[in-house]
Amino acid sequence: NAGVTQTPKFQxxxxxxxxTLQCAQDMNHEYMSWYRQDPGMGLRLIHYSVGxxxxxxxxxxxxxxxxxxxxxxxxxxxxxxxxxQTSVYFCASSSFGGEGDQYFGPxxxxxxx
Amino acid sequence: GxxxxxxxxxxxxxxxxxxxxxxxxxxxxxxxxxxxQHDGGAPTFLSYNAxxxxxxxxxxxxxxxxxxxxxxxxxxxxxxxxxASYFCAEMTGGYQKVTFGIGTKLQVIP
Numbered sequence: 001n002a003g004v005t006q007t008p009k010f011q012x013x014x015x016x017x018x019x020t021l022q023c024a025q026d027m028n029h030e031y032m033s034w035y036r037q038d039p040g041m042g043l044r045l046i047h048y049s050v051g052x053x054x055x056x057x058x059x060x061x062x063x064x065x066x067x068x069x070x071x072x073x074x075x076x077x078x079x080x081x082x083x084x085q086t087s088v089y090f091c092a093s094s095s096f097g098g099e100g101d102q103y104f105g106p107x108x109x110x111x112x113x
Numbered sequence: 114g115x116x117x118x119x120x121x122x123x124x125x126x127x128x129x130x131x132x133x134x135x136x137x138x139x140x141x142x143x144x145x146x147x148x149x150q151h152d153g154g155a156p157t158f159l160s161y162n163a164x165x166x167x168x169x170x171x172x173x174x175x176x177x178x179x180x181x182x183x184x185x186x187x188x189x190x191x192x193x194x195x196x197a198s199y200f201c202a203e204m205t206g207g208y209q210k211v212t213f214g215i216g217t218k219l220q221v222i223p
């Protein structure tokens with residue numbers, strides 16, 4: 001199993017550009033989520049999904065869109081990048097009925113100029 | 114605002130025991146998890162409590178008191194490799210939403 005994979009690992013964008021951060025998992029997990037991590041702020045939940053076709057907002061959803069067309073994939077879209085979105089983005093997945101254990105991808109480091 | 118509170122930094126001596134506390138909000142609480150993150154890496158799961166009491170996993174243990182909205186992570190026989198950030202994470206709304214604390218940076222010194 002590859003676990004949770006994220007692409008790209010690094011990305012530099014100009015203000016106003018759009019892009020999609022990819023996330024995939026091969027563990028058949030129902031629950032998937034996106035977090036951003038900034039110094040001194042911990043991990044903040046952006047969006048999450050409890051299954052294909054079902055998504056909901058987390059703590060900091062503004063400026064981001066998600067969709068969940070399959071169990072495996074959960075892409076995060078930045079509609080118009082802003083310098084405030086410079087961060088490290090982590091995708092995670094877990095199964096319902098488990099013991100609170102989320103599996104994290106390696107992260108995407110995004111710089112918006 | 115932040116619904117979870119934990120100390121920002123802790124320093125402990127190699128071979129000693131350290132406890133990292135976490136308090137949480139009670140609305141819709143389902144369970145409390147703990148994660149470890151080394152610099153530049155991804156968070157990795159350590160432990161989980163849904164019921165009151167102590168859960169032990171090797172050198173790491175986690176405790177929960179639902180009546181006090183409080184939990185802690187206990188690390189025994191500290192090793193230098195335990196230097197990392199430790200996050201508590203609250204599950205609410207029937208295991209549909211996971212919110213993390215700001216993390217505690219643990220430094221283990223010789």
